[in-house]
Amino acid sequence: MSKMTKQTTGEAESLEQWAILVLPWLPPSALAAAASTCRSLRCVAAAVNSRRVADAARGLEIYPIPFHNPTSDPTPYSYFLYSRFPFSSPPPFFQSWGGNLSRPATNPFSLANFISSVTTVSFFSGCDCVNCSIDRGCPCSGFDDGGGIGVGSLRECGVHCSCGLECVNRTTQRGIGVRIKIVRDLKKGWGLHADQVLNRGEFICEYAGEFVTTEEARRRLQTYDELASTNKLSPALLVVREHLPSGKACLRVNIDATKIGNVARFINHSCDGGNLMVVLVRISGSFLPRLCFFAALDISEGEELTFSYGDTHLRPNGLPCFCGKEACVGVLPSEET
Numbered sequence: 184m185s186k187m188t189k190q191t192t193g194e195a196e197s198l199e200q201w202a203i204l205v206l207p208w209l210p211p212s213a214l215a216a217a218a219s220t221c222r223s224l225r226c227v228a229a230a231v232n233s234r235r236v237a238d239a240a241r242g243l244e245i246y247p248i249p250f251h252n253p254t255s256d257p258t259p260y261s262y263f264l265y266s267r268f269p270f271s272s273p274p275p276f277f278q279s280w281g282g283n284l285s286r287p288a289t290n291p292f293s294l295a296n297f298i299s300s301v302t303t304v305s306f307f308s309g310c311d312c313v314n315c316s317i318d319r320g321c322p323c324s325g326f327d328d329g330g331g332i333g334v335g336s337l338r339e340c341g342v343h344c345s346c347g348l349e350c351v352n353r354t355t356q357r358g359i360g361v362r363i364k365i366v367r368d369l370k371k372g373w374g375l376h377a378d379q380v381l382n383r384g385e386f387i388c389e390y391a392g393e394f395v396t397t398e399e400a401r402r403r404l405q406t407y408d409e410l411a412s413t414n415k416l417s418p419a420l421l422v423v424r425e426h427l428p429s430g431k432a433c434l435r436v437n438i439d440a441t442k443i444g445n446v447a448r449f450i451n452h453s454c455d456g457g458n459l460m461v462v463l464v465r466i467s468g469s470f471l472p473r474l475c476f477f478a479a480l481d482i483s484e485g486e487e488l489t490f491s492y493g494d495t496h497l498r499p500n501g502l503p504c505f506c507g508k509e510a511c512v513g514v515l516p517s518e519e520t
């Protein structure tokens with residue numbers, strides 16, 4: 184081998200080693216730009232992309248959550264950072280994804296961090312039962328299905344309780360324990376689907392994202408509405424209201440998964456209420472409730488998972504709804520900002 188060829192091979196190898204470390208940190212547009220520069224980067228970028236397609240959850244959930252695109256439309260999904268749990272403070276802005284790493288042991292936006300943040304009510308003392316359940320009188324447990332009209336509510340054990348993560352009263356705290364996938368539809372974009380049979384009442388996933396104040400939610404919704412109408416963004420800011428029994432007041436929870444969240448951000452709307460039940464979960468000792476999805480019906484493998492985004496406020500610039508249900512009103516519900 185000539186001196187010149189040896190030098191070129193060495194340079195290509197170091198470029199590849201550098202690319203293996205750096206490319207997994209790039210968002211899709213920057214990754215595509217890097218891939219277009221030379222053959223070495225194109226090969227590394229292709230490997231990063233195939234790992235991304237194989238698992239939207241970046242190795243942070245129990246099972247991989249793959250993307251499937253049976254359509255001819257190559258539009259990618261809106262880029263976002265992955266967090267298994269909701270958070271209330273500004274998070275880091277970068278996350279490696281699609282690298283050659285083994286499954287990460289910890290989530291940068293972890294539940295432990297979340298619970299020990301300002302949202303924890305420190306004077307609360309948890310339960311000290313051995314087998315926690317409503318039947319055995321655990322003070323932390325309780326379920327109300329919301330009467331089939333509003334959101335349901337569930338109480339679970341928390342950080343100050345003597346039980347561990349394996350406790351039966353912590354169903355929503357162990358991450359996504361069922362197989363799901365993200366499938367492209369020509370009209371609705373990406374949507375979340377069951378990848379196994381799901382039984383009525385089974386926990387599917389939480390809606391993870393950033394807790395924002397109502398004022399901030401209104402500000403963001405206005406911007407998102409403008410961008411969504413030009414197809415530049417797929418907004419995922421969910422507003423849920425829990426009405427008090429008097430009906431006079433309500434608790435409003437705003438979670439924004441547009442830039443950081445989990446796969447719940449892919450759940451599409453259905454005018455008939457869909458097959459998911461929204462439940463506000465209160466963990467003992469935590470101030471803010473968490474928003475979780477349970478199967479409202481028995482769901483077959485491959486079926487799309489949907490819920491109702493809320494009451495429809497008919498607006499001249501409302502986005503068209505393609506839920507395809509008999510009850511479809513033709514327009515997606517939109518939050519009054």
Ligand SMILES: C[S@@+](CC[C@H](N)C(=O)[O-])C[C@H]1O[C@@H](n2cnc3c(N)ncnc32)[C@H](O)[C@@H]1O
Nearest residue numbers: 371372373417419448449450451452504505506
């Ligand atoms: C939370 S995102 C859901 C995931 C989204 N489909 C995607 O590709 O990222 C909400 C957006 O999905 C689309 N969407 C959800 N449900 C829909 C429906 N029933 N009909 C049409 N578009 C829908 C709208 O563009 C909406 O702004």
